[in-house]
Amino acid sequence: ASLALPGIRELQPYQAGKPIEEVERELGISNIVKLASNENPLGVSHLVKEALTDKINSLARYPDANGFYLKQALAQKFAIDTNQITLGNGSNDVLELLARTYVTDHHEVIFSQHAFVVYPLVTKAIGATPVAVTAKEYGHDLDAMLAAITDKTRMIFVANPNNPTGTFLSTEALESFIANVPKNILVVLDEAYYEYVPSDVRAPSFSWVNTYPNLVVTRTFSKAYGLAGLRAGYAVSNAKVADLMNRIRQPFNMNELALTAAMAALQDEAFLQNSVQVNAEGMAQITAFCDARGLSYIPSHGNFITIRFGANSAEINQKLLEKGVIVRPVAGYELPEHLRVSIGLPEEMDAFYRAYDEIVAEAQ
Numbered sequence: 001a002s003l004a005l006p007g008i009r010e011l012q013p014y015q016a017g018k019p020i021e022e023v024e025r026e027l028g029i030s031n032i033v034k035l036a037s038n039e040n041p042l043g044v045s046h047l048v049k050e051a052l053t054d055k056i057n058s059l060a061r062y063p064d065a066n067g068f069y070l071k072q073a074l075a076q077k078f079a080i081d082t083n084q085i086t087l088g089n090g091s092n093d094v095l096e097l098l099a100r101t102y103v104t105d106h107h108e109v110i111f112s113q114h115a116f117v118v119y120p121l122v123t124k125a126i127g128a129t130p131v132a133v134t135a136k137e138y139g140h141d142l143d144a145m146l147a148a149i150t151d152k153t154r155m156i157f158v159a160n161p162n163n164p165t166g167t168f169l170s171t172e173a174l175e176s177f178i179a180n181v182p183k184n185i186l187v188v189l190d191e192a193y194y195e196y197v198p199s200d201v202r203a204p205s206f207s208w209v210n211t212y213p214n215l216v217v218t219r220t221f222s223k224a225y226g227l228a229g230l231r232a233g234y235a236v237s238n239a240k241v242a243d244l245m246n247r248i249r250q251p252f253n254m255n256e257l258a259l260t261a262a263m264a265a266l267q268d269e270a271f272l273q274n275s276v277q278v279n280a281e282g283m284a285q286i287t288a289f290c291d292a293r294g295l296s297y298i299p300s301h302g303n304f305i306t307i308r309f310g311a312n313s314a315e316i317n318q319k320l321l322e323k324g325v326i327v328r329p330v331a332g333y334e335l336p337e338h339l340r341v342s343i344g345l346p347e348e349m350d351a352f353y354r355a356y357d358e359i360v361a362e363a364q
């Protein structure tokens, strides 16, 4: 008999977007376009490259265990206190830290249907009970999530924008939800795609943590800041929550290159703006492409769009792969008829459009 915890025995390993090298190896093709992991197609900011180059010679030393300078930079940029910040090896690390800090195997954790797969993963890993609430028009049904609260509920995950649907909650709906959650339940507001949301509709979420002591907001450097490969994310919360999370955090969970790169990335406002701009243009173009071909999609506020290809979406995914375009199946998110396409550079989007049109033409 397995000695593993029951929750762990049932877990499915995280399915990442297929790496380019794997598709090259398996299908023997080159010139592959990857639109599968919501990465920044512009690559790495030149400020980041310079900072990393300078840092190479210091790698024999341990990183700063407390990330003093990065926390200072974040605190200054967002008008928060350094003691409200918890750094992580990607925001996934912070999500797991939160679960380990607050949830036990007696507890329930609520999230939406079609929500980010790491929520059930970190929940089951500690033997707690995941409660997936049926979505409304692919997005969070906040009223139903409130109604799902029991005396065992300890944590609620809300992603805004949500992955893989790209759905977005208004500031009013979100704040009213947070205000209605009992204070002994932690609300984790995952804002991995925050930077892609136009500034006039973004929630003032970092300031909310002062009003709502049970709110934790997570952000990442993996998307608009272009540092997915380095793993850099963080949480902003009430100082007491941050203090507890920092007690169990591994001392060097954010490595020296990630700390350095994140600081440099915060300096490069032009790169960030350009990333957001290229994404907005790509999004406008791909929705027009879908409209022209009668493909329906879930309107998205992230750097990806989830398109409905119908019952043969798995086949279309395979044919796209064979034509060198990697997109992301979302059947594991209870969206078996959809594929998620990350917004790439114009030429990468063209490769996707061409491949899809060829597939349709070949089927006729």
Ligand code: PMP
Binding pocket: 038, 089, 090, 091, 092, 093, 116, 159, 162, 163, 190, 192, 219, 220, 221, 222, 228, 231, 232, 233
């Ligand atoms: N939250 C959401 C909603 C995401 O889509 C992702 C990235 N797939 C993450 C968190 C984690 O990102 P990272 O660990 O790279 O910061």
